[in-house]
Amino acid sequence: MNIKQLLILFLVLLAGTSLFAEEDFKRETPAPGNLRFTWIHGSISAKANTDVRIQVHRYNEHTYILRQNPAIHWEAPFMYLLMGNEQALLLDTGATEEEVYFPLRQVVNGVLQRWADAQGIASPELIVLPLGSDQSQTAALAQFTERAVTSVAAPDSEARARIVKSGFVDLGGRVLTVVSTPGLDSSAISLYDPWADLLFTGNAFYPGRLVIRDFDAYYESLQKLVQLTEGFPVQHIFGGRIEMTQRPGLDHRLRANYRPNEHALQLEPEQLEKALLAVRLINGATDIRILDDFILMHGVGRGARDWGYPVFIPEAFDTSNTR
Amino acid sequence: MNTYTSKRDQLRTAAGIILVACSLMVFDVAVSALNTPALSFPLEGRAEGEFPDQWIHGSKSALDNTDPAVQVHAYNEHTYILRENKAINYEGAFMYLFFGNGVAMLIDQGSTSSPALFPLRQVIDEIIERWETQHQQPQTKLIVANSHLHGDHYAAWNQFVDRPNTIMVGLTHEEMMAFWGIDDYPQQIVTYDLGGRELVVTGTPGHQGSELAIYDGWTDLLYTGDMFYRGRLYLEDWEAWVTSIRKLRRIADRNPVAHLVNNHIEMTSEPGIDYPIGTTWQPNEPPMQMSLDMLDEAVEATYDINRPGIYRYDDFLIYNQVPWAYTTDL
Numbered sequence: 001m002n003i004k005q006l007l008i009l010f011l012v013l014l015a016g017t018s019l020f021a022e023e024d025f026k027r028e029t030p031a032p033g034n035l036r037f038t039w040i041h042g043s044i045s046a047k048a049n050t051d052v053r054i055q056v057h058r059y060n061e062h063t064y065i066l067r068q069n070p071a072i073h074w075e076a077p078f079m080y081l082l083m084g085n086e087q088a089l090l091l092d093t094g095a096t097e098e099e100v101y102f103p104l105r106q107v108v109n110g111v112l113q114r115w116a117d118a119q120g121i122a123s124p125e126l127i128v129l130p131l132g133s134d135q136s137q138t139a140a141l142a143q144f145t146e147r148a149v150t151s152v153a154a155p156d157s158e159a160r161a162r163i164v165k166s167g168f169v170d171l172g173g174r175v176l177t178v179v180s181t182p183g184l185d186s187s188a189i190s191l192y193d194p195w196a197d198l199l200f201t202g203n204a205f206y207p208g209r210l211v212i213r214d215f216d217a218y219y220e221s222l223q224k225l226v227q228l229t230e231g232f233p234v235q236h237i238f239g240g241r242i243e244m245t246q247r248p249g250l251d252h253r254l255r256a257n258y259r260p261n262e263h264a265l266q267l268e269p270e271q272l273e274k275a276l277l278a279v280r281l282i283n284g285a286t287d288i289r290i291l292d293d294f295i296l297m298h299g300v301g302r303g304a305r306d307w308g309y310p311v312f313i314p315e316a317f318d319t320s321n322t323r
Numbered sequence: 324m325n326t327y328t329s330k331r332d333q334l335r336t337a338a339g340i341i342l343v344a345c346s347l348m349v350f351d352v353a354v355s356a357l358n359t360p361a362l363s364f365p366l367e368g369r370a371e372g373e374f375p376d377q378w379i380h381g382s383k384s385a386l387d388n389t390d391p392a393v394q395v396h397a398y399n400e401h402t403y404i405l406r407e408n409k410a411i412n413y414e415g416a417f418m419y420l421f422f423g424n425g426v427a428m429l430i431d432q433g434s435t436s437s438p439a440l441f442p443l444r445q446v447i448d449e450i451i452e453r454w455e456t457q458h459q460q461p462q463t464k465l466i467v468a469n470s471h472l473h474g475d476h477y478a479a480w481n482q483f484v485d486r487p488n489t490i491m492v493g494l495t496h497e498e499m500m501a502f503w504g505i506d507d508y509p510q511q512i513v514t515y516d517l518g519g520r521e522l523v524v525t526g527t528p529g530h531q532g533s534e535l536a537i538y539d540g541w542t543d544l545l546y547t548g549d550m551f552y553r554g555r556l557y558l559e560d561w562e563a564w565v566t567s568i569r570k571l572r573r574i575a576d577r578n579p580v581a582h583l584v585n586n587h588i589e590m591t592s593e594p595g596i597d598y599p600i601g602t603t604w605q606p607n608e609p610p611m612q613m614s615l616d617m618l619d620e621a622v623e624a625t626y627d628i629n630r631p632g633i634y635r636y637d638d639f640l641i642y643n644q645v646p647w648a649y650t651t652d653l
Contacts, residue, residue, distance in 0.1 A: 045440040046385030046603065047410035053386070071386040074601065101384035254650055255413070255601025257385065303599070303650025 022085050023062065025173040030197035030235045033059040035266060039242070042070030042258040054094075054107045062174070063196055064111055065238070065265075068094045072101050074257040075136035077240050078265060079104070080200055081111060082193065084171020088112055088124045091191065091200055092240055093144070095136040105143040125149045127171075129163065131202025132188040137240060155187045164189055179228060183218020184210060190221075192228060197235040201225070205272065205294075206239020207263040209251060212298040215284050222276040229269035236266035248292035254303050267293060362401065362424050362458065364520040364541035369581055372398035372542055374612055378588070381409030381604040393418075393433070393446045400457070401520070402542055403450055404584070404611075407433040409603045411441055414475040417586050417611060418443075419546065420450060421539065422458075423518025427451055428466040430537070430546070431586065432479040444482035466517075468492040469499065470548035470586065471534035496533040503535070509567065512574070523578070527571065529564025530557060536567070538574055543581035547571065551621060553609055554589025555597060557642045565625040572622050575615055582612035594637035599650055613638065 040051040049071035057065045062083040070076035073095035080091040096102035108126070116123045128144045130137045133155035144152050153160035163169055169176045169191065177192040181204040188204040204221060212218045228234075243251050244263035252259045271293050278289045278296050286299030297304060364370070379390040388410035396404045403420040412434035419430040435441035451463050467483045469476060472494060483489055492502045505511050509526025516522075523538040530550040537546040550556070550567055558564045589597050592609045617638045624641060628634055631644035633651070642649075 044437065045411040045435060047388045047392075047408060048440050049386050069386060072384045074603075096384065098383070101387055253601060253648055254652055255599065255603075257413075257601075257603065301650070301652050303652035305646055305649045 023173060025084065025175075025195040027195070030233060031060050031063075031195050033063060033196060033198075033235075035059070035236075035264075039067050039262065039265065040069055041260060041262050042074075042076070042256075044258055046071035046257050053102060054104060056107060056111060060196060062115075063193075063198070066094075066104075066107065068096065068102060070257045070259060072096055073136070073139075074255045075241060076257075076259070077136040078238070078242075080238065081108060082171065082174065082176070083112075083115055083124065084174035086124060086172030087170075088115075088126050089169060089171055089176070090126060090128045090144075092130050092132075092137040092202060093128060093140040095139045097139045097142060099140075099143055102140060104140045105147060123149075125151070127169070128152045129160065129169070130155055131190065131200065131240065132185040132204065134185055134203050134240075137203060160187075177228075179221075179224055181205075181221035181225060183212055183214050183221045186214065186217075188221075190225060192232065192234075194232060197233045199225070199229070199234045199237045201237055201239050203240040205237065205267070205275065206241050206243075207265070207267060207293050208239070208241050208243030209295045209297060209302055210275070211300075211302045212279070212282075212296065215279075215282070215298060219276075219279050222272065222279055226269075226272055226276050229272055234269050237268065237272065238266060244293060244295075249290045249295070251295060263293065362422075362460075362519065364401075364423065366521060366540040369579065370399055370401075370542045371581075372402055372544075374398065374404075374582075374610060378406050378415075378608065378611065379408055380588075380606060380608050381413075381415070381602075383604050385410035385603045392441050393443060395446060395450060398544075399542065401454075402539075402544070405433075405443075405446070407435065407441065409605065411435050412475070412478075413601050413603045415587065415605070416475055417584075419584070420447065421517060421520065421522075422454060422463075423516075423520040425460060425462065426464045426466065426518040427454070428468055428517055429483075430468050431470055431476040431548075432467070432482070434475040434478045436478045436481055438479070438482050441479055442482075443479040444486065447483075448486075462488065465489045466492065468502070469494065470537075470546070471531040471550075472496070472499075473531055473549065476549070476586065499533055499535070508533075509563070510570075523574065525570065525574070527567035529560050529567045532560070532563075534567075536571060536574075538578055538580075540578065543579045545571065545575060545578075545580045545583045547583055547585045547613075549586045551583065551613070551618070551639070552585035552587050552589075553611070553613060553638055554587050555600070555640045555642045555647075557647045558644060561628070561631075561643050568618070568621050568625055572618055575618060580615055583614070583618060584612050590638060590640075595635045595640075597640055599652060600647070609638075 040055045043049045051069050053069050055067040059065050064081040066079040068076050075095040077095050082089045094102055094104050112123050141154055144150050153163055164178055164180055167178050174195050179190045181188045181190045184204055190204055191200040242262050242265055246261045282298050289296040375396050379394045382388040390408050392408050394406040398404050401422040405418040407416050409415040414434040416434050421428045433443055455463055477494055492499055500508050503524050504513050509528050512525040514521055515524050521540045524535055527534050527536040527550050534548055534550050588608050588611050590609055591607045598605050620636055633645055634641040
């Protein structure tokens with residue numbers, strides 16, 4: 001080979017790498033990510049809040065975490081945007097419908113365009129998949145119904161049922177496992193990403209008040225998730241909200257839109273095991289179990305408190321013995 | 324003889340001096356009266372006032388709220404009602420400013436301390452300045468008082484500590500009662516003279532142990548603070564509240580009452596349904612003022628309830644010894 005041939009080969013290779021900059025999403029170790037920062041967490045006066053409406057955090061090249069500003073809606077949910085070679089996947093859509101207050105579509109478009117430019121490809125097809133049917137997961141779904149090359153898998157839709165039934169979502173190289181995790185919400189699902197070793201549990205498991213509506217279903221869901229973490233490596237468990245503070249067992253009041261000292265978003269497989277143990281101990285009874293990183297509640301409302309003895313349940317005053 | 328004349332002269336001189344002094348005094352009083360015409364607040368009849376059709380009530384996105392930090396409403400020319408914006412603090416607390424001759428009384432100071440976020444001092448200064456011009460009342464003294472000792476009603480108290488010509492009543496039970504002249508709390512009923520405007524003041528514990536109710540005989544408004552309003556009545560001491568509510572009924576029996584006014588709105592306009600705690604947008608609020616029928620309903624409740632718990636009425640909810648952070652969310 002002379003110099004000229006070598007040069008041509010080099011140019012062909014160069015063009016090839018830029019044109020087909022495909023990530024094969026196969027690696028021995030989990031794709032690294034960065035979480036060394038603080039989430040926006042509201043302000044004393046929401047009216048005077050100067051944070052962005054949606055905080056965008058790049059966990060790694062193909063994984064973005066979005067948070068809604070608590071000054072717009074106190075639930076301040078998290079959303080996840082995952083990219084593969086062919087498709088992008090948006091998990092959950094925030095708690096506010098109006099684009100003027102909560103411009104989710106605009107922000108997602110911006111992130112996808114920037115990502116596509118960096119990859120040298122056209123903006124990928126988008127799948128919008130809420131992990132549950134809660135208001136804080138589905139509010140901005142309608143912002144995506146008119147969007148080009150987008151499929152919206154709303155709760156109770158056939159598209160979503162197909163995804164759950166197939167058990168996986170293939171984004172092109174990046175294949176996520178879908179596990180049905182009802183109990184708090186009958187349509188809840190969780191996704192496992194074997195590339196970055198992340199488990200997305202939405203509102204089925206997060207650092208907050210976990211109100212069990214269907215005890216047997218939730219017990220089974222936690223068992224499934226624990227089995228998954230035993231069979232596959234899990235770096236972080238990413239939920240849909242943060243309601244706990246940094247102080248073990250203490251939560252922020254419902255509808256608090258200023259949350260200094262928030263608990264971290266990510267949980268670890270160890271906490272999933274603790275949850276399973278606590279649920280086993282609740283054993284179907286009316287109970288509130290306060291653990292360091294989350295509060296499990298069964299048979300009471302989301303706003304029931306641990307104050308009083310044994311827990312504060314107004315109806316309990318009408319029975320002579322509460323235990 | 325000589326001595327007699329001199330004594331008469333002395334008397335005459337003394338009388339002359341007294342006469343001149345008296346006329347000077349009369350002249351002085353007349354002139355001062357011309358400078359600052361005395362406002363009268365007769366107890367007979369009723370000084371009418373108006374409530375707004377709607378108070379500011381937050382917005383769907385608190386971040387995008389465009390209302391003022393404090394809504395100022397003139398109930399009548401000498402009575403102001405203020406409300407804190409719910410986008411600043413969800414409590415949306417009401418504050419009251421009563422004027423008398425040469426004096427203004429601010430009852431409660433909202434839920435936010437920072438003057439940058441909640442410029443209460445500035446708002447009050449502007450109202451007083453405007454009022455002084457309108458009524459030719461220079462040098463109005465401000466009294467900073469409180470209905471009770473909870474943080475959502477005295478947060479901006481600090482903004483007034485360096486204000487000239489201002490009396491800070493204080494944030495302890497002892498300071499409060501000493502100011503009003505109550506030495507037998509809560510049963511004692513005292514009258515307080517606010518520059519010619521007579522206020523009837525008495526202790527109404529139950530929600531908080533230093534709470535006061537104020538009856539203004541000029542407007543016939545009965546101010547019940549946090550112990551009776553359209554919302555969740557969090558009662559830490561049930562027996563005390565029972566006594567307080569029945570006492571309010573007796574005060575209303577002896578005095579004409581136009582409206583009951585208070586500190587919060589937490590109900591929706593649907594009977595028995597409240598906006599849960601922490602709500603920052605209440606588009607469907609009922610009016611703040613309450614009627615004597617509602618007081619009667621509360622009096623009736625004092626005979627029906629005998630254990631802790633949540634009791635629902637059309638216009639208020641009784642949270643008898645239920646912690647305030649407990650919510651009925653599903």
